[in-house]
Ligand code: SF4
């Protein structure tokens with residue numbers, strides 16, 4: 001058995017063997033026997049809609065004495081919660097912004113705001129105070145503090161949702177109204193590369209352990225809200241100044257905007273129990289299939305079904321014969337389709353354009369849930385395994401460079 005201290009020494013000396021979870025699974029799928037002598041650290045990642053993300057922001061709104069209290073704040077139209085500090089008469093504003101907060105600008109929410117700030121964009125702050133309204137542009141660099149808190153993230157696994165009823169329904173799990181009679185499914189979760197799938201007992205996801213949140217070094221605070229032994233999740237925090245806008249963002253759904261967040265963690269390979277946990281594959285991970293109307297699971301697929309399709313979309317703009325419909329551009333949750341119908345790097349492979357285009361301009365193998373009830377085609381992914389993998393690669397690079405320490409400190 002290796003100790004975490006042994007592995008930390010190897011990391012600092014630049015001799016640690018570090019793989020991503022995907023690299024580890026390739027060895028397992030090849031039928032190789034992996035021992036703790038083969039690898040020291042495995043990095044895992046996940047990216048997707050994480051509704052429990054919020055930012056705690058603070059900045060100087062006006063010179064001290066300009067107002068006694070700020071009463072309300074919006075940033076690019078996204079409402080913030082003033083406080084908790086009262087900041088009486090000092091001109092400073094502290095505020096909490098929810099990742100799910102909706103702007104008065106259509107298709108823009110807290111997740112979009114966070115990514116814009118991290119990308120260095122200027123946003124419009126409107127502060128209502130007891131002495132009047134202050135409107136000013138503000139950037140992340142202007143803020144005295146900008147921390148992100150994830151209250152519920154990196155769920156070990158999620159559910160797929162279907163609509164067994166006759167009528168279509170609009171839900172927070174769909175971009176379009178969900179068709180009835182279980183004609184389509186939506187799902188979340190990165191399956192075998194998710195951090196907690198590879199450490200289901202949370203041996204190495206303890207309070208104070210370092211983690212990447214949206215590409216920035218942060219810490220695990222503990223388990224998140226609604227955690228359970230069967231479906232644990234994490235609460236985390238990190239400084240927004242070091243985040244990567246490509247590893248976070250907003251996602252436009254039928255019921256409003258959601259917040260995209262990424263988490264990457266490192267698992268020390270100390271013993272055979274760690275190897276056993278890391279050997280989990282998509283085909284071993286159940287994906288409960290639930291009725292979207294009551295959130296009750298009644299069937300089960302696997303993450304191998306969920307991720308059997310193409311991670312990205314192929315577009316043939318010349319196939320568009322009805323350009324005035326613009327359904328693809330209106331409905332893309334990431335606003336990733338250009339006027340010439342090419343796809344930008346904001347795409348997260350959610351499959352919406354494949355589902356909505358009448359001229360089949362966009363194509364991908366979408367994957368099918370194979371359940372006792374029958375085969376159900378997937379029409380929406382709320383997670384992106386490409387970016388989950390990117391987060392794991394970023395963490396692997398940091399550890400290989402000696403820039404990481406394993407183990408909880410709290
Ligand atoms: S898959 Fe299509 S709809 Fe989804 S983000 Fe990419 S371009 Fe937009």
Ligand code: SF4
Nearest residue numbers: 320325326328357361
């Ligand atoms: S949805 Fe299809 S047909 Fe409509 S504008 Fe987009 S590419 Fe053209």
